Amino acid sequence: MTPTAFVALVTCFDGDERLDLTATRAQVRRQVAAGNALMVAGTNGDFTALTHDEKIALVEAVVDESAGKVPVFANAGMPATFETVQLAQAFERAGVDGIAVITPFFIACTQDGLERHFTRVADAVQTPVYLYDIPARTQNHIEPATARRLAAHGNIAGIKDSGGAQQTLEDYMAIGRDMPGFKVYSGPDHLILWALGQGAAGCISGLGNVMPDTLAQIIAAHRAGDSAGAEAAQARFTAFRTELYALGYPPALVKRALWCMDSSVGTSRGPALLPVADQDQAIREILRRYDLS
Known part of the structure; x- marks a missing residue:
């Protein structure tokens, strides 16, 4: 199996916080040029701040712009x-090539409830469905035993693990x-190489x-055996x-760091992260240290 890196693509907004598909398409081209696949409308894509219709327009634009050059997943959860x-x-x-489904948020779910939720979605489409576990954000966690039962469904093709617990990732990979x-x-960016070494199909990185x-x-380098x-x-x-x-909420900081590099991406929709001069300066100093400014 050849591993694949997906980028959990940011969603771009204009100065009035309206969806900016032109700027988003530019980010698609940037990732395609680097050779990365795309995950749309995920945590790093401000999906909780998007309307139903905006999500559909966003996904349509990304699929169109990528033009089949790289796989595209989209989060429907x-x-x-x-x-x-x-x-x-x-x-x-x-x-899209895959439909990710983040665990329901705000609503406290039983494992049976999660199993019925994911099964109903997988029954409703033919495109492969991928479970998306990020308990720190949703307060619901897909237990490995539940994931194992769901894996037997003919249209549930895998899982994105953003829990950050190495043991849980190991349990998922055992499935x-x-x-x-x-x-x-693998979702956690610091575990990408470790996960690849354990047989992960790739990563989905903010x-x-x-x-x-x-x-x-x-x-x-991993593919080439260049350890x-x-x-x-x-x-x-x-x-x-x-x-x-270390500066704060990770998805908003990713977007803000990218904004410091290229303001065309726009800011996050409030209240995720308000622009603060001292924080922007700290971000720019980090970018300079990594030759990213």
Whole structure:
């Protein structure tokens, strides 16, 4: 299996916080040039700040701009199964390669409830569905035993693990070893190389918005068997992550760091991160240290 790096693409807005598809298309081209696949409307894509119709327009634009050059996944997950199904079907019509479904948020779910939620979505489309676990943000966690049962569904193709717990990632990958059609993608940027070494199908990275070439280098060096090169790229990626995320909420900081490099991406929709002069200065200093300014 050849591992793939997906970037959890930022969503661009104009000065009035309106969806800016022209700027978003430019970010698609930037990632395609680096060789990275795309994950749209995820945590780093401000999906909770987007309307239903905006998500569909966004996904359609990204699929169109990528033009089949790289795979495109899109996150359809919402608190209600009903709307999640609607979005999944719209994304399927748009031509995505995979539909990610983040665990419901705000609503406290049982494992049985999660299983029924994901099953209903997977039953409603033919495009492969990928579970998306990020308990720190949604307060709901897909237990490995639940993931194993869902992996038996003919249209549930894998999971994105953004929990950050190495043991859980190992448990998910054990499912993949027992059920080869079930792919595991690592979400935490500091665990990419480790996960690849354990047999992960790849990663879905938010930080790749800022460092697309370094992310691509981790994957390329690993594929080539260049362990020293892969370790060096991972070390750079991890060090940047540690410095940037020390400043606050990671998805908003990724967007703000990218804004400091290219203001055309726009700011995050409030209240995720208000521009603060001291914080912007700290971000710019980090960018300079990594030759990203």
